[in-house]
Amino acid sequence: MELSEVVVAVDLGGTRMKCGLVARDSTVVHRETRPTPRAAGGQAVLDALVETVVELGQKAAADGYRVRGVGVVVPGIIDSARGTVRAENLAWLNVGVLDAIRNAVGPGPEVVLAHDVRAGGYAELRGGALVGTTNSLFLPLGTGIAAAMVVDGRLVSGDGFAGEIGHTRFVHTDAAEQCACGQFGCLETVASAAALARRYGDRAGRPVTDGAREVIELLAAGDADAAVVWDEALQALVDAIVLYTTLLAPTRIAIGGGLVGAGETLLRPLRDALAGRLTFQRRPEIVAAVLGEEAGCLGAALMAWDAVANLKEEEAV
Amino acid sequence: MELSEVVVAVDLGGTRMKCGLVARDSTVVHRETRPTPRAAGGQAVLDALVETVVELGQKAAADGYRVRGVGVVVPGIIDSARGTVRAENLAWLNVGVLDAIRNAVGPGPEVVLAHDVRAGGYAELRGGALVGTTNSLFLPLGTGIAAAMVVDGRLVSGDGFAGEIGHTRFVHTDAAEQCACGQFGCLETVASAAALARRYGDRAGRPVTDGAREVIELLAAGDADAAVVWDEALQALVDAIVLYTTLLAPTRIAIGGGLVGAGETLLRPLRDALAGRLTFQRRPEIVAAVLGEEAGCLGAALMAWDAVANLKEEEAV
Known part of the structure; x- marks a missing residue:
């Protein structure tokens, strides 16, 4: 039965x-x-x-x-x-x-x-944006940032500790903030959906009421503060993707989480920046995750x- | 037979x-x-x-x-x-x-x-410094720098492209040099045995005749230029190890190549710096590779x- x-x-x-x-x-x-x-x-x-x-x-x-x-x-x-x-x-x-x-x-x-993120990546691998890949990455940009890494055909666990790309330093200016994890300049401090909303609020002097979604709308409307925090997020994300690509050679990277609601506004600059930055590395496709x-x-x-x-x-x- | x-x-x-x-x-x-x-x-x-x-x-x-x-x-x-x-x-x-x-x-x-580096790491895994590990790293610091990564019990290949940690950016100052790979500020530009010798020569205004080995001897003798290039190499190495640990959670990292000739002069500061930098991550042992x-x-x-x-x-x- x-x-x-x-x-x-x-x-x-x-x-x-x-x-x-x-x-x-x-x-x-x-x-x-x-x-x-x-x-x-x-x-x-x-x-x-x-x-x-x-x-x-x-x-x-x-x-x-x-x-x-x-x-x-x-x-x-x-x-x-x-x-x-x-x-x-x-x-x-x-x-x-x-x-x-x-x-x-x-x-x-x-x-x-x-x-949760590894499970999400596994779902994308089995029936979503990563189907058919043997080296790929699921990178949800939500409240936090973690990675589900597919390496040589298998989802990486690292005894449960692997994938904490959100807690890797990608902000190297003096403006690097301390992260909740205790380290400084983590990707999560600038490029998570939560960070984008918080940083816009700090910069514009008024809190957003609808999180990253509102910042993305302000960006589309030409808001200068939204453009600054968005560009800072993009820059850190490009650094993170270049790094991951150099180390683990994914053929496809599926971006998920709240930030991917920006669609091509997010994905196109990532692709363009990547094309300009990679030299000898295999260039991954950058796509949106599909399972939401x-x-x-x-x-x-x-x-x-x-x-x-x-x-x-x-x-x- | x-x-x-x-x-x-x-x-x-x-x-x-x-x-x-x-x-x-x-x-x-x-x-x-x-x-x-x-x-x-x-x-x-x-x-x-x-x-x-x-x-x-x-x-x-x-x-x-x-x-x-x-x-x-x-x-x-x-x-x-x-x-x-x-x-x-x-x-x-x-x-x-x-x-x-x-x-x-x-x-x-x-x-x-x-x-070659993945093969070296495999030898360390099967009969050297990484025996018994399921998540570990072989990091030879020689003429160049590449990594052999053991992830969830298997040596990572990434279709032959993985492990290029030497070509990951770890120098974020304006002094970042362009690497032979075309990128800027790669680990290899400051922390390889070749870089150490070259950078000492540039700084001291006289070339070394015995490569990194000579720089290590000068360091032991209290040479100020040797101390500067050594510290810059260490700083980039610590950043690289923190990053790898955050992403892939190794329990042991075996350092090899010419630079490990410095022994505890290299390994102890790496361990100390790591202890001060890691927060939530699992802390790896830092050991010397044994197969040379x-x-x-x-x-x-x-x-x-x-x-x-x-x-x-x-x-x-």
Whole structure:
């Protein structure tokens, strides 16, 4: 009864949990969004996550589906050996997320815990903008910036620590700001959607009310302050892409997150600058990611289904 | 007759070819060094390489060994799909090295063409400073700088293009020099053994006669110019290591090449600076590579033996 099997997928963000029941062919048979009770603290977030997983499982059962697996993706540093997560954004300091979910779910379904951006990149690789690549990059420019790196045909994990390109220094002037991570001049301090909104507000002397989207609109309307913060973001992004290309030789880079809402306003200058900067390196295509906000949840489902498939292989041996 | 089987291994450098006949257990049953006729042009270099491979095969046969494979490692960009090499240093512009060797060797032995630094890193991974790691870095600081990257248990190739950390910008002052690659401020322009010697000569107003080794001696003797160029090299190296660590989370970094002759004079400041710079990242050990100048040749042999083993697996299917 393949058709009646699903996995529970949850993409836990700082403000919302994007959830789904996803069939093996990636059909989303149910989707819902719940608030993340971040203000109530780290334990409340964990409790809400576990409750969500359990209730989605119950919903699946009530709708006549068999739950084969659970895929949960979260931000932060995931120690894949221990199943613990450190995510300042969720007030989590090495929280045992994997065990908490496993205990609540009980025996039976496979449980997978992964990084939200890597899961999003995996979804783009399997069914989005990176299909067919063996060396590529998914670079979402959202509240934060992290990378999902496809290297020699595989998604890189680095034991859960890899991909923190947002916390790499790309601002080398005296104006480099200290990042939340403690370092100075990180890409995230100038080129994330959050940074763009904050820096525009600081510079123009009035806060934006609709985040990076508003800055992009101001840019299109010819606002000089928007042009300055946008150019600073672009410059850091070009440096980051040149660096990644020199080190890991991607053939395609898919930009995602809020900033890609700017479309060709973002992508064309990146392509032009790259063409002028690269010398001996293989030049990557720069494209927009295609799965949008659903990427993390779809990736969580794909990873859970992979775990189910691996289990079957082991049983067959 | 396992014991009487060898592979021919050649590490083709800009000045010398380091060659060996290597048994399956990495015992080097014969080693020799030949000059690289670089001044005579790219075709002469290719001819000399092919002749060397053929003659080493003949020597093996004369000594009673069966040649199972040939491993040749070269600098530059290796297009692994086409088997062509681009190496300015050897006056090679997309030269069909793999076919040239295969044609000369004839049917029978497996022929592997790989990058010299990646081969060196593979040797360190299999039998040197990186044994037991799944995420690590081999960073030889020689005439040039390139990286062999071990990511999630595998040596990264990036279709032959990956690892060019020497051509990543780490000098951000107005004093950034243009690199031979065309870019500005590359790590290689300040932190390679060649750069150290050149920059000391420029600064002190007198050329060194014994390369980076002499600069390291001058540094130990308290020479002020040596201290300045050394510190600039260290600063760029620390930036490079912080960046690599943030992106790929190695647990160990093995420094090789001429500069590691400085020993703890190089390694201790790198460790100290790293400890002060990293915040959330996993901190890697910084160690000296152990295989020295033989790493490339041993890696070539290991890769050739891997190809022989893969062939056996295919035959068994």
